[in-house]
Amino acid sequence: MNEQTPHAPSRRQALGAAAAVGAGLGAGALGGPSAGTAEAAVPAPASAPAGTVAAPSRRGATMAxxxxxxxxxxxxxxxxxxxxxxxxxxxxxxxxxxxxxxxxxxxxxxxxxxxxxxxxxxxxxxxxxxxxxxxxxxxxxxxxxxxxxxxxxxxxxxxxxxxxxxxxxxxxxxxxxxxxxxxxxxxxxxxxxxxxxxxxLENCCYGRNEMRVLRMAHAGKFGRLLHGAGAYNHDLRGLLFSPTYYEGPWRRLWHTRMRGDLYPNHGFGPVATYMDVNRGDRAVSISSFGTPALGLAEYREANVASGDPSWKESYTGSDRTISLVQTARGRVIRLEHDVSTPHPYSRVNSLGGTRGVFEDYPARVYIEPDHQDDRWGDFSAYAAEFDHWLWKDHANPPGAHGGMDYLMVYRLMQCMRLGLTPDFDVYDAAVWTAPLPLSDASIKAKGAPQEIPDFTRGEWAAARSGVDSVKPA
Known part of the structure; x- marks a missing residue:
């Protein structure tokens, strides 16, 4: 869609909606996983982030x-x-x-x-x-x-x-x-x-590597999960200043407004899925740090004509943000965002537990007892046993991003036609996006932890199926 220079975002003003339900506030008790989960609960941090408040009262039944x-x-x-x-x-x-x-x-x-x-x-x-x-x-x-x-x-x-x-x-x-x-x-x-x-619609959750790691994690190949990482590190400088790629400067202008992670979903979504966030664990807090904002201004100076409207912009968004998310079961997820400096593309995409670790870009794995002597193993050796049925049914899916765009649409349409539960719901959407405003608040508070609300209002402790579901008959 076309968009002129945007104002500070406020959808309620645009729609004349009801009063806000607590802008910028976290919510919910920390809690722990339900009894009988595969892994013993690790206590949440002793002190919750400042500003903890109760979740808004539920006005409808859960959609989980x-x-x-x-x-x-x-x-x-x-x-x-x-x-x-x-x-x-x-x-x-x-x-x-x-x-x-x-x-x-x-x-x-x-x-x-x-x-x-x-x-x-x-x-x-x-x-x-x-x-x-x-x-x-x-x-x-x-x-x-x-x-x-x-x-x-x-x-x-x-x-x-x-x-x-x-x-x-x-x-x-x-x-x-x-x-x-x-x-x-x-x-x-x-x-x-x-x-x-x-x-x-988080397409990266449908990537072949991501779905294989998901199945390996759920099969216990990594042991008891401890940590993971995800990122959106993608050099977009040329596209952000392109006069034709985006419809106007809307995406670049977010770098004049916020210092936080503007695009956490690609990194957070897959790792949250590995760890069953909202399905036995939950993200409880985030602490974020950001570098100075130098990359876009330097690129503009070297590549953009002096009369271009972008020269009126002052960039404040951190060139790289690094966030640490703590879960209720004591796990740690590292998130990164960097679209303003030169570097190869990477979503980082790693997962570690008591039996081994996976790291992507390039894909490599080390799992005991399969590997030894501190030498990385061949991740492709796990394809036959652990590739997701979506990838086995569609060995060469069409379209961009290695086929994961197509599989995302295929699976959503399959769920709607067959009357199945969607792989991801509104609670996943909210949790995966929450680091965007919260990382900005944390960076401005010099890294102080910010509470991630319990959007499920307690439903997170119950195990339930997600994208790792059984192939429909």
């Missing part, structure tokens, strides 16, 4: 474990056709039992190109919504849409997800699902009240 309604055809409305939405529509169109019935983007040419893809796939022409930034509201109100897929600039994610659920639609949102803690709580409450799923 709630299946979709079974349907023969999933009707999808797509909002946003920049780089992400334009590339993802093909995956929806490639699957049987899926129809794209409506598309929305204020840039009419982008919506028209999306419509042409729909008709080229042999489907009826979708309804077009191109009348300004808020035309998504009409798409969400349609009776022939079951799922709203959101691929717009970050600042609009919350508003569109909210409109979708209020109109009785399930919604899948690209990262991050929202930008503020009060918005995350609102999405949790709305999902519970409307009985609609609100999902963070």
């Amino acid at each position: 474990g709630v299946p979709f309604e079974r349907r023969s055809t999933v009707r999808v409305g797509i909002v946003g056709f920049g780089n992400r939405g334009g590339s993802m529509i093909g995956h929806f169109l490639s699957l049987p039992g899926v129809r794209v019935t409506a598309v929305c983007d204020p840039v009419r040419d982008k919506a028209a190109r999306a419509s042409a893809k729909v008709t080229a796939a042999g489907q009826p022409a979708p309804a077009l919504y191109t009348n300004g930034e808020n035309d998504y509201e009409k798409l969400c109100a349609r009776s022939d849409v079951d799922l709203v897929y959101v691929a717009t600039p970050w600042d609009s994610h919350f508003a569109i997800a909210r409109a979708a659920m209020l109109n009785g639609k399930h919604v899948g949102v690209e990262c991050p699902v929202a930008m503020r803690l009060d918005e995350l709580w609102d999405l949790v409450d709305l999902s519970e009240q409307t009985r609609r799923h609100c999902m963070q």
Whole structure:
């Protein structure tokens, strides 16, 4: 979607919504895992972070474990056709039992190109919504849409997800699902009240390495889990200053507003899944630190003409943020974010326990008794036994990012058609996104720990299935 220079994000002002449920506040008692879990509980830190408050009262039943309604055809409305939405529509169109019935983007040419893809796939022409930034509201109100897929600039994610659920639609949102803690709580409450799923579409959870490590972890290959790490370290300097890649400067401008981890989901999602966060463990606090903001200004000086509007911008976002997340069972997760300095791409993606460790980029593993003499082992040797059934069924999935985009869409559509519980729910979306505002607060407080709310309101202690589910018959 098109976006001019954004104001400080406040979705309630834009929508005229109800009063905030506690902007910027953490929530919930720390608690421990339920009796009978595979690993003994490790006590949570003795002192909770400052500012601990009770979770808002639940106004609807939990959405944990709630299946979709079974349907023969999933009707999808797509909002946003920049780089992400334009590339993802093909995956929806490639699957049987899926129809794209409506598309929305204020840039009419982008919506028209999306419509042409729909008709080229042999489907009826979708309804077009191109009348300004808020035309998504009409798409969400349609009776022939079951799922709203959101691929717009970050600042609009919350508003569109909210409109979708209020109109009785399930919604899948690209990262991050929202930008503020009060918005995350609102999405949790709305999902519970409307009985609609609100999902963070975290494609990295469907990566082949990530899914293999997940199955190995759940099989006990790493022993009792102790630590993990994830990151989004991706040199985006050229794209952030490109006049054509993004629709306006919206993504770069976030580096003028916040110092924290702007994109925690790609790193946090897979590691949280390995550790059964929200399914037997939970993230309780985060401490973050950030470097000076130098990279974007230096790149601009070397590569951008002096008359460019970007020269009016002052960058305050840390070039690299490093965060430590503590879980209720005493585990530690390290998160990193760096899009402003030169370096090879890495999501870090590591997991360690009492029997061994996996590290990615490059993929390597050391597990006792399989390996010895402090020498890394061949991770591919575990493919036959531990590759996820999604990867066994789709050995060479199409599309970008090594095929994980396709598998994410395939699996979501499968769950909706068969009436299965989604692999990830609104609680996962909220927890994976919470480091965004909380890391900013921690860095500004010189690393002081910030509480990660218990968005599940106590449901996290119960073990339940997720993406490591059994292949449907």
